[in-house]
Amino acid sequence: MWNQNCRTGHNMVRSIIFQCLSGIMVYLIVNAKWATTSVMNVHPPSNVRVDDLGYLGIMNITWEPPVSLNSSHCTARYELQHYDANEQRWKSVRTKQQTYSAAFNLGKDIVIKIRTYLKGACTDDKEVWSKWIQINESIPMQGDPESSVQDFYCIYYKFETLRCEWKAGKVSNSNYKLQYWQEGMAEKNTCDHYLKTKGINTGCIFGRQELQLFSNLFICVTGIPGMDPIRPSYFMFQLQNIGKPGAPEDVNISKSQGDEFILDWWPPSGKIPAHCLEYEIQYKDQTDTWKTIAEHRETTHSFNISTPSPRFCVRIHGKTTKYCTDDGYWSDWSTESCWEVGKSSDHSSSPYSSFLLHKLGISYEGV
Template sequence: MAFLCLDISCLYIFLLCKAFGCTLASNVEIKVNPPQNFEIVDPGYLGYLYLQWQPPLAVDNFKECTIEYELKYRNVDSAIWKTIITKNLHYKYGFDLNKGVEAKIHTLLSAHCANGSEVQSSWSEATYWKPEQGSLETKIRDMDCIYYNWQYLLCSWKPGIGVHFDTNYSLFYWYEGLDNVLQCAEYIKENGKNIGCRFPKLESPEYKDFFICVNGSSESSPIRSSYFIFELQNIVKPLPPDYLSLTVKNSFDINLTWSIPEGPIPARCFIYEILFTEAGRSWMTNTIENEMHITRALNESQELCFLVRSKVNIYCSDDGIWSEWSDEHCWEDFPYEERSFFSSGDTLLTYQFPFT
């Protein structure tokens, strides 16, 4: 029958044996308590929550041992628990406050302190639900946020279904680096009601969770709040290239180059999509360079047209939004006498088109 080491005196015996070299029977079972006072705290940052706890009881008896904690957390409708192992007594994470949050934690005692096998405590659990008011239909609809050219953010939405005519919505936001939650300073309005927000220039918001809450007010009924989390680098819509150089050799070998789109996005962060049209046939290709060599599909055709657009690539974001297409530009095969002034040998034509 195994001996359960449950009380403080048993732990002292265990530590004395560690210090003076006595041998513990293999059937001695070491126990460790779970963390105390485990809780999920909402500091008011629109979904950025604190998970915090205190050391387990009798932890001083393990001063020479490594005490760690395994923390699992998720929104309540998620099938997957996220897991971390830490020596700290707190953890911060961004959650979707449209849903509940649940977490659990237990203590880990390393194998060298527990007779050769890692010891785990029982779980401590905690949950958090943002108090809800108003029916689901009163929430805003079709929230859309775009970070234009890595410079300014614009969000827009539609009112909830069937809300009273006096209903109006307000937007609040926060990201790590701000001291407090801020309200939108420049609303986009329609018929006197807020339907969007133009944000001011933001200080280094990229690669951080950007938290938004849109709530509402009405004298006739409560309005349900909506919460969103964005990573701004993943919703960037850049500008298209605005200048293209086209070089045609022998009427079928073509070199294309174009300017890097203007703005703060680094050149290494772009991917480009080029759309070609020739003799009624269209095809597309991608490149991360701002130049390309192609061979015309039909050497006898007298026209080749193309457009270019840009997007932030996978080296700088997880996703992105394609820019608008550039204006279409076409190359035409001019009569021989119009190009005879070039040097003998291979005919070399160079055209440069500014995109308008």
């Protein structure tokens, strides 16, 4: 009797487990089928277009809602992905609009992916999405690829004057023309002051114009109309990331009692805020070998020299910090400032008085 009851109990347990597992399987199959059907029934945007606005890299992307969309029953949003040539990474944006402007390197293929998101009564208030569609565009290029510029770079000196230079490619009956555009300009501009090498334009000095920090600057170097075509080259950057500050000013080294040397200086003149600068210090003694002290945020530094030296020299250069820019160039080295036994420092005045004299245009010898 006991064995029979046990068998009956085991059968009931197995039956309950089987029913539960069957219910779970049916639930998963139904929901998977519903989800697959929902995704498949959402269509991607239609009539996607990419239009060149004539600003050397800004493209306008437009599209229309899916042909099957009933806007009264569902709200549509769109996800667009594109490659940002300036930051060198893919970017993604979701929007309810049907237009979007983005920056591209026109010398490379323009790749865009877009899909539809739906949510509302038509999806039982669940968010569902379509498959991606991909758009590939390219700008027709004229000219021999070997005619394009080589080793192009730009430096924003003292955050005041932009200078771009390049090496000429293979050109014969032609010359280079640089055009640029930045947000706020009504149209693209052409370089007014070229640097030349054997009659060929190999650089441009922009001067102090209305160029802005923290805004993309688009540049195209191509050929002059009416001459043999040159393959265009496109570039994009922000000025704060290619800045080169001036050298630190009024570098002064003095010796206190004992073996401690005191170094102080003033930040370079220009538009760069003092808190955006860091410095690298080098010093040498009678060994005549420069030793380096890593990045330094202050404008003063003390040295404790264990072995006295009859001659001690320093120099400093500066760069914008990562808190203010993504990149940049080190400044030129400052003039060396030296201390020697029996002689005063090159700058015998106090740092503050030296700074005032420098700004007033008064030479130290005249004081």
